Amino acid sequence: xxxKPKVLGVLTGGGxxxxxxxxxxxxxxKAHPEGIQVIGIKNGWKGLVEKQVIGLDLTxxxxxxxxxxxxxxxxxxxxxxxxxxxxxxxxxxxxxxLEALIAIGGEDTxxxxxxxxxxxxxxxxxPKTIDNDLSGTDFTFGFDTAVNIAMESIDRxxxxxxxxxxxxxxxxxxxxxxxxxxxxxxxxxxDVILIPEVPINLEEVCKLLRKRHERGKTFSxxxxxxxxxxxxxxxxxxxxxxxxxxxxxxxxxxxxGELIEAKTGFETRVTVLxxxxxxxxxxxxxxxxxxRFGVRAVELVLRGEFGKxxxxxxxxIANIPIETAVSQLKTVDRDLYELAKVFFx
Ligand code: F6P
Numbered sequence: 001x002x003x004k005p006k007v008l009g010v011l012t013g014g015g016x017x018x019x020x021x022x023x024x025x026x027x028x029x030k031a032h033p034e035g036i037q038v039i040g041i042k043n044g045w046k047g048l049v050e051k052q053v054i055g056l057d058l059t060x061x062x063x064x065x066x067x068x069x070x071x072x073x074x075x076x077x078x079x080x081x082x083x084x085x086x087x088x089x090x091x092x093x094x095x096x097x098l099e100a101l102i103a104i105g106g107e108d109t110x111x112x113x114x115x116x117x118x119x120x121x122x123x124x125x126x127p128k129t130i131d132n133d134l135s136g137t138d139f140t141f142g143f144d145t146a147v148n149i150a151m152e153s154i155d156r157x158x159x160x161x162x163x164x165x166x167x168x169x170x171x172x173x174x175x176x177x178x179x180x181x182x183x184x185x186x187x188x189x190x191d192v193i194l195i196p197e198v199p200i201n202l203e204e205v206c207k208l209l210r211k212r213h214e215r216g217k218t219f220s221x222x223x224x225x226x227x228x229x230x231x232x233x234x235x236x237x238x239x240x241x242x243x244x245x246x247x248x249x250x251x252x253x254x255x256x257g258e259l260i261e262a263k264t265g266f267e268t269r270v271t272v273l274x275x276x277x278x279x280x281x282x283x284x285x286x287x288x289x290x291x292r293f294g295v296r297a298v299e300l301v302l303r304g305e306f307g308k309x310x311x312x313x314x315x316x317i318a319n320i321p322i323e324t325a326v327s328q329l330k331t332v333d334r335d336l337y338e339l340a341k342v343f344f345x
Pocket of ligand 1: 014129130173174249278
């Protein structure tokens with residue numbers, strides 16, 4: 001058992017996500033009665049490299065529960081890419097007298113957290129991503145909000161698709177995994193759902209759409225995850241990589257829409273939902289999950305269980321090694337995709 005820390009740092013890294021503020025609020029509310037001072041590190045790992053911090057007290061987290069984004073700001077800074085940045089980060093960690101750190105993030109932020117833990121830093125993780133592709137946890141917060149936004153958009157696309165007798169392609173987020181596409185597509189009654197895990201078979205997609213039109217339907221909804229592959233390739237907006245080596249995705253919807261229209265002759269329109277899915281107020285599910293994760297993260301700090309993170313397993317919050325979340329991607333469950341296929345065409 002480690003001694004209770006007097007100063008605890010908290011940061012949010014990677015893509016923002018509805019529910020981040022619920023976690024920050026829960027951390028401060030749980031730590032404050034323990035007499036722990038919480039320091040908010042701004043803009044992810046960048047804030048520790050550049051020593052940009054703010055004090056977090058009960059006043060600073062008041063009223064933030066329904067707010068989207070993160071009051072701390074975020075970045076995709078990878079301190080392990082630059083030895084000078086890493087040295088600065090370590091220097092500032094000690095200058096700020098941090099005795100523990102909670103890093104809230106996805107695979108990249110948690111990957112850095114895990115490396116720091118392996119180097120002896122007292123780090124606890126909190127899993128975050130709208131993509132829901134982190135292993136070890138049934139769900140990440142942010143995912144439910146994104147799915148609901150995408151579902152509502154699909155509902156709206158239905159009425160205009162039906163009026164104009166068109167194919168509507170809706171491109172949703174999902175870099176490596178099609179969780180948002182499958183959940184939103186199922187909930188929204190999509191006629192075809194395409195995900196990164198299963199290469200797109202254009203002939204098959206067009207066959208399904210023709211079959212549907214043969215049985216009297218004059219419109220269809222196709223949901224495609226941004227990371228879905230056409231002829232083995234992902235569609236990218238630009239070749240530039242971020243600090244973690246990720247290319248900027250986007251464009252598969254437009255590419256697919258053109259191909260579908262050319263092959264079927266059905267008039268097709270494309271909607272890219274993009275960051276709309278990541279913005280705005282979190283659902284009740286995400287606020288509660290974020291709150292449970294935040295409280296548990298502080299409990300892990302108090303118990304000296306570093307290198308771990310809370311995870312949702314069924315209805316329980318489990319404590320699992322950060323390593324579990326970062327070592328393997330959680331891709332779409334094949335049974336769920338087979339279920340979604342029942343409704344294709
Ligand atoms: O955080 C995950 C995610 O939303 C992915 O679905 C998407 O590919 C990526 O982030 C886009 O991030 P940004 O535009 O912020 O670089």
